[in-house]
Amino acid sequence: MVQYVAKRLLLTLPTLLLVSLIVFSIIRLVPGDPAQVLLGEDADKASVAQLRQEMGLNRPLIVQYLHWLGHSVRGDLGNSISTGEPVSGMIVQRFQLSAVVALTAVFLATSIAICAGLIAAWKRDTGVDFAVVGAASLVLALPSFWLGLLLMLVFGLKFGWLPVVGYVPFSEDAVQWALFLILPVLTLTIIESGVLTRMMRSSSLDVLKMEYITHARAKGLSEMRVLTRHVFPNAFAPTLTLVGLTLGQLLGGIAVIETVFTLPGLGRLMVDGILARDYPVVQGCLLFTGLAYVVINLIVDLCYPLFDPRVTAN
Amino acid sequence: MRFTRPHLRLNGIIGCILVGILLLTIAVGYVWMPYNPIAIDLDHTLSHPSAAHWLGSDEFGRDVLSRAMLGARISTTIALEATFGAIILGASLGIVTGFLRGWTDRCLMMINDSILALPGILLALGLIAVLGSGQASIVLALTIAYLPSVVRVVRGAVMSIREREYIEASRVAGDGTLYTMFHHVLPNILPPIVVLTTSVFGWVVLSESALSFLGVGVPPPAPSWGNMLSSARPYMENASWLSIVPGLCIALTLLGINFFGDALRDLLDPRRDA
Numbered sequence: 107m108v109q110y111v112a113k114r115l116l117l118t119l120p121t122l123l124l125v126s127l128i129v130f131s132i133i134r135l136v137p138g139d140p141a142q143v144l145l146g147e148d149a150d151k152a153s154v155a156q157l158r159q160e161m162g163l164n165r166p167l168i169v170q171y172l173h174w175l176g177h178s179v180r181g182d183l184g185n186s187i188s189t190g191e192p193v194s195g196m197i198v199q200r201f202q203l204s205a206v207v208a209l210t211a212v213f214l215a216t217s218i219a220i221c222a223g224l225i226a227a228w229k230r231d232t233g234v235d236f237a238v239v240g241a242a243s244l245v246l247a248l249p250s251f252w253l254g255l256l257l258m259l260v261f262g263l264k265f266g267w268l269p270v271v272g273y274v275p276f277s278e279d280a281v282q283w284a285l286f287l288i289l290p291v292l293t294l295t296i297i298e299s300g301v302l303t304r305m306m307r308s309s310s311l312d313v314l315k316m317e318y319i320t321h322a323r324a325k326g327l328s329e330m331r332v333l334t335r336h337v338f339p340n341a342f343a344p345t346l347t348l349v350g351l352t353l354g355q356l357l358g359g360i361a362v363i364e365t366v367f368t369l370p371g372l373g374r375l376m377v378d379g380i381l382a383r384d385y386p387v388v389q390g391c392l393l394f395t396g397l398a399y400v401v402i403n404l405i406v407d408l409c410y411p412l413f414d415p416r417v418t419a420n
Numbered sequence: 421m422r423f424t425r426p427h428l429r430l431n432g433i434i435g436c437i438l439v440g441i442l443l444l445t446i447a448v449g450y451v452w453m454p455y456n457p458i459a460i461d462l463d464h465t466l467s468h469p470s471a472a473h474w475l476g477s478d479e480f481g482r483d484v485l486s487r488a489m490l491g492a493r494i495s496t497t498i499a500l501e502a503t504f505g506a507i508i509l510g511a512s513l514g515i516v517t518g519f520l521r522g523w524t525d526r527c528l529m530m531i532n533d534s535i536l537a538l539p540g541i542l543l544a545l546g547l548i549a550v551l552g553s554g555q556a557s558i559v560l561a562l563t564i565a566y567l568p569s570v571v572r573v574v575r576g577a578v579m580s581i582r583e584r585e586y587i588e589a590s591r592v593a594g595d596g597t598l599y600t601m602f603h604h605v606l607p608n609i610l611p612p613i614v615v616l617t618t619s620v621f622g623w624v625v626l627s628e629s630a631l632s633f634l635g636v637g638v639p640p641p642a643p644s645w646g647n648m649l650s651s652a653r654p655y656m657e658n659a660s661w662l663s664i665v666p667g668l669c670i671a672l673t674l675l676g677i678n679f680f681g682d683a684l685r686d687l688l689d690p691r692r693d694a
Contacts, residue, residue: 124534135550243431247675249626251633252649252667255656263657358539362630366653376542377634380549388549396538403537 107411114407118400125396126178130171133389139163143383144187183390188382193390196375201394203273204364204371207287208356211294216349218299220342223306224333227314227341238303245300250359254293254366261289271368290367294360298352305348310341343414350406354399432683438676446493455483457490458641466659476661479651484665487643492669494644498559499624505563506570506624507617513567514574515601515609519582529575532568540565541627545636553636561631562624573616577609611688618681622674629670645670 141157142149162170177183183193226238262270268289274282313319314337322336323329361373372391379387454474461481469476475484513532517525535543544558544565551557581587582605590600631637632646640647645666652662 120530121534121537124530125537128534128538129546132546132550243678244675247671247678249629249667249670249674251630252663252670255649255653255663255667259656259660259663355539355541358542358545359630361545362633365634365650376545377636380545380636383549385549388546392538392542392546395542399539400537 110411111408114404118404121400122397125400126175126393127171129389129392129396130174132392133385134167136385140385143385178393183393184386186379186387187384188387193386196387197372197390197394200370200372200375201398203369204357204360204373207290207294207363207369207371208353208360210287211291212298212349212353212356214291214295215298215302215352216345218295219302219306219345220338222299222303223345224310224338224341226303226307227310227337228329228333230311230314235307238307242300242303242307245296246304248297248300250293250297251362251366253297254290254363257289257293258366273367273369286367286369290363290369293366294356294363298356302345302348302352306341306345309344310337313337313341316340339413343410346406346410346413350403354402357395357398357402431679432686435676435679435681435683438672439680442492442496442673442676445489446496449489449493453483453486453489455486457482457486457643466655466662469661475665476659478648478659478662479655484648484662487648488645488665488669491643491645491648491666492673494555494638494642495625495628495646495670495673498555498562498628498638498644499621501559502562502566502624502628503617503621505559506566506620507613509563510567510570511574511606511613514571515578515605517571518575518578519597519601519605525575528571532571535564536568536572540569540623541630544627544631545634548631548636553639555638555642558628558631558637562627565627566620566623570616570620574609574613577612578605581605581608615681615685615688618677618684622677622681625670625673625677 136143139154139158141154141161141163145154145157158164162173165173181194183197185192186196189196222238222242226235229235258270261268269282269286270289273286276283319332319336322332327335357372359373360371361377363369364371364374365377372395376388376391376395379385379391459482461477464473464477464481465479467473467477467481473483473485475488477483478487513528517528517532538546544561547561547564548557551561587600587604590604595603628637629644629646629649632644633650635647635650637646638644640651648666649663652659652666656663
């Protein structure tokens with residue numbers, strides 16, 4: 107077990123380094139001189155040259171990369187061009203909201219997927235199975251932003267049950283804060299439950315064919331016990347990997363939901379950074395989300411042996 | 421009540437019908453559209469669906485049906501270009517790494533996996549930040565974003581057949597490495613590549629509409645389903661058809677292509693349990 111954890115942790119380091127290298131290179135591909143971009147088109151040559159010197163743009167690329175990496179590791183991602191605020195502070199503040207929305211939605215979607223997937227596999231080829239698979243396929247085809255708009259149209263505008271656009275910080279009014287988050291969380295829960303349910307169903311089908319399930323049934327265990335104690339843990343392991351991937355993808359794709367519901371989250375920060383050509387912000391968001399994605403997958407891999415102890419054996 | 425897996429066959433039929441409708445719409449759009457999709461008509465803004473405007477008109481009086489038809493062409497063109505870019509490049513890289521193994525494989529896969537460590541849409545956003553928005557940069561960004569997944573899948577498929585006897589036989593017969601790759605490896609991994617193509621097409625359609633929705637995709641006034649949705653937001657309460665039509669187009673396209681892909685998989689690989 108210790109060996110497995112150590113090996114997995116070691117493997118993460120090169121990935122993180124490569125991710126940072128990719129993020130650095132992407133921003134370096136920006137056409138034109140970063141110093142010129144920072145100062146604007148009509149800045150004079152002398153101040154551009156001075157800024158180039160200050161930013162270290164005259165040094166070799168590898169030195170620039172190491173310099174940037176050193177600062178990033180210490181949490182210094184530079185300052186935003188538009189507001190002058192430190193990027194790391196902006197990211198941490200915006201990330202809290204995105205994390206709450208994404209984690210809640212993925213948790214709810216996973217719970218739905220486990221129940222629906224297990225039942226569909228157990229009732230294979232019946233009306234229940236047909237309905238679950240059909241619903242999951244339909245949900246898979248829905249763009250999240252469209253579903254968000256439709257839910258907003260129905261629950262916000264037609265019925266007027268929930269607030270439509272805007273956001274109130276948790277510290278100001280916790281109830282309002284929660285009300286504003288219901289629709290975004292509901293949208294993402296519905297969207298993400300589709301793919302997770304399909305995965306849970308197909309891995310449960312595989313497990314149900316196993317001999318130890320026949321054995322468990324032959325022992326006279328109730329179907330409930332067979333499903334919860336024997337099918338669930340083994341079928342959940344592959345789904346867990348997908349949960350991690352989903353969560354990571356969501357952090358990247360949450361910008362669309364934040365745009366629909368005008369939530370000031372991390373995704374919106376990055377898109378606004380792109381539109382304003384605020385490269386330190388874009389670079390910081392890319393690096394942070396890449397890091398979060400790697401860490402989430404690491405945590406998932408470390409949780410894996412809890413459900414499938416065979417993993418640590420090799 | 422027991423169904424004898426009817427959804428599988430039903431899937432295929434629905435998929436083919438939906439993909440057919442999409443292709444037909446694009447084809448008709450080349451010959452006939454009810455109105456000029458970018459012509460502004462300020463006398464008929466936000467008009468309800470009627471005999472004159474079947475799907476209503478938008479805030480500039482532009483006909484929604486015509487815009488959705490042109491949007492179908494634009495979104496599908498972008499998706500096809502990015503999909504084929506990713507599949508052709510990815511399959512070539514996947515075959516080379518999977519077949520050669522060794523250091524080539526290790527180095528390429530290390531780079532590949534770290535690109536995979538960034539979510540596709542995020543990578544596309546980052547690339548668009550650099551390339552600027554516009555049709556060509558979306559195609560390029562989406563090609564690069566989905567390339568690593570294709571490399572992974574194709575490499576896996578190649579590794580599963582590279583030790584087979586017929587590959588061995590080709591080598592023993594003195595065929596060159598390139599010849600073996602393209603005459604023996606490629607034909608045998610075509611089924612998974614075909615199925616993968618439909619999946620990638622679906623991802624790309626969704627990502628393109630998301631990027632356009634965010635305002636970094638297809639630049640207006642050219643319509644794409646994503647930017648139509650985004651400009652429909654302020655009028656949601658009074659002109660709900662503006663948000664319903666483009667979203668429905670995306671959803672039906674995705675549903676069609678997913679079902680079509682499922683059916684292809686059942687057809688090409690009957691051993692796999694769907």
